[in-house]
Amino acid sequence: MSVALLWVVSPCDVSNGTSFMESVREGNRFFDSSRHRNLVSNERINRGGGKQTNNGRKFSVRSAILATPSGERTMTSEQMVYDVVLRQAALVKRQLRSTNELEVKPDIPIPGNLGLLSEAYDRCGEVCAEYAKTFNLGTMLMTPERRRAIWAIYVWCRRTDELVDGPNASYITPAALDRWENRLEDVFNGRPFDMLDGALSDTVSNFPVDIQPFRDMIEGMRMDLRKSRYKNFDELYLYCYYVAGTVGLMSVPIMGIAPESKATTESVYNAALALGIANQLTNILRDVGEDARRGRVYLPQDELAQAGLSDEDIFAGRVTDKWRIFMKKQIHRARKFFDEAEKGVTELSSASRFPVWASLVLYRKILDEIEANDYNNFTKRAYVSKSKKLIALPIAYAKSLVPPTKTASLQR
Template sequence: MIRQGSKSFYAASLLLPQRIRTPAYALYAFCRLSDDAVDAVDAPRDAVDRLRERLDLAYAEKPKNIPADRAFAEMVQRYQMPRALPEALLEGLEWDSAGWAPQTLSDTYAYSARVAAAVGAMMTVLMGRREPDTLARACDLGVAMQLTNIARDVGEDARNGRTYLPRDWLSEAGVDVDAFLAKPVFDARIAACVERLLETADMLYDRAIGGIAALPADCRPAIHAARLIYREIGRKVAANSYNSVDQRAVVSKHRKLVLLGTACNAAMWTPHSEPAPALSETAFLVDAVPPFDPERGGVGDYQDTRPMIRIVEILERLERRKQDQLAPRRSS
């Protein structure tokens, strides 16, 4: 399912340690089936209500006899996954089914928080991190990736009668939204809006780096890879003069392999950054994750159970300290 549904996510997931990859695939399967259930041409009007019933059963440890649901229910219990996170995803899918469209960038952020940042927060929980700043950066990455998706799919979405570009941006650029949806045609005005969206995504990709530094060492390469591959999609859109109406940006297999290698190298010395507040539109996701409760059982902080990760991170800190001590001498 993941190989066919998201080649970029699948490529990045190959760098995850097995202990994370298996529950991550369970999470992906549930999210993908949920998305497909709402997006299908013949989707029933109560599709989201049916998904919430499945979520009820999963959290009651009585999942439907469907592989994805059984795996998801096991993941929920093992990792103490806060229900508010998958609930947010379903809310975003509900917005889609209702034909919702963003009027402002904040609206686009709010939508992206639900359909993408919520998944980033769930992945962070799987990796044993529940600290607010780490979750905030994971949400930044999720929103950035969704903005990239929106920028890449402008034409495809328009042909389906939708646009996720902020409508006030389109109006400022002189685009008649209804006319564009009726007959999607690329021009400089659309290019300006797509470029603006990708610049916003780049800001969030940069902010996300500090969160990656807080992840377990053996998880960082995969998340770096996801960040690099999705950012590359945006660069392909830019290379096409921001025309994502008549063509679709694709990252080649060779380029993905190069980026996977880059991600492995970058993960060794991931820079920490100063804490920054979550986007106001994603703060509810951060607030939804309580500390791990040992009495409930399951998997908590991997650093406590994986001494090799601790050794790598201690060496990393020593190397940073050495570099900091050398810095004044170099400047003098």
């Protein structure tokens, strides 16, 4: 896949139920080994019609697709995903706005393991520091509770991504992803499997984070297992939501909306979704050559055909005028999503704005670099140089000082 989150820590090997933590350091686990049996058996898999969530709701993008009687979709991916956005926003609206600051509860009391929890968060922080340097730097301005919660989410996303993109990817089956999803349910039910899951369990008990975007990310991994072509942008959009838009939805409840913001909660969620989509589209455009070498084309097939291009042109890796025209259109679309996202960053709580601006500004610049490479994304990897990053960061910081808009101008 064109990696959503290239986070390189070894994930737990869900193909055989071996814990990630067994392979490192002390191998501590939260709770007893009976959980391990749950993880490796399939008895708790309960598919079809949407699963019961932690609070009894059953909606998901997947169930929306399955729900249509004739098997045909009547909604576009964008409409279906927006439905998820509305539900996520409705879920947290009260909690986020009820107080000026999020009320962060104390750590879950885990007898005998209290030390482990802070160790688990520290480990999440180390991973984040190692693999997402700029973003991690930005999180230093956040409150300690929010920072470590973001770390825990980051690490879960990385481990999930690693299942289909890491060293053990060839052993990953849909059944293994089902087991990973069961394990996610356990995390949300306060029964973490290992230390890193423990950090996430604590996070989801302290912040109004819903399980749905996490499930949807796993669904993105399933999609990656079964698909290597996307018929049109509608299909690609759904994939981008699953693997990256979900990260935006997971992050907002942690980052918080500025109490003085007049924007609607759903518009902020929508901006977060847009940032995930923009990042993923950029990632795809940057990695066209790399993905093609793995037999994958994450570009809309109908748009390729309209431009007079085919998979063969991509595998041949020739930068032609047809390719340049095609790429200009794709870059333009990705920028539109960044524009959409920008409207929402200002509405986030003040300390959360800088890491988001920093990553947005830097990721957006990758598009400029693709242009500067004359659209050769077959053999040249577009990247933002250290000096350009250094120039961009103060700009991101200045942007983060801009307070939320005084009027309710941010609408979908």
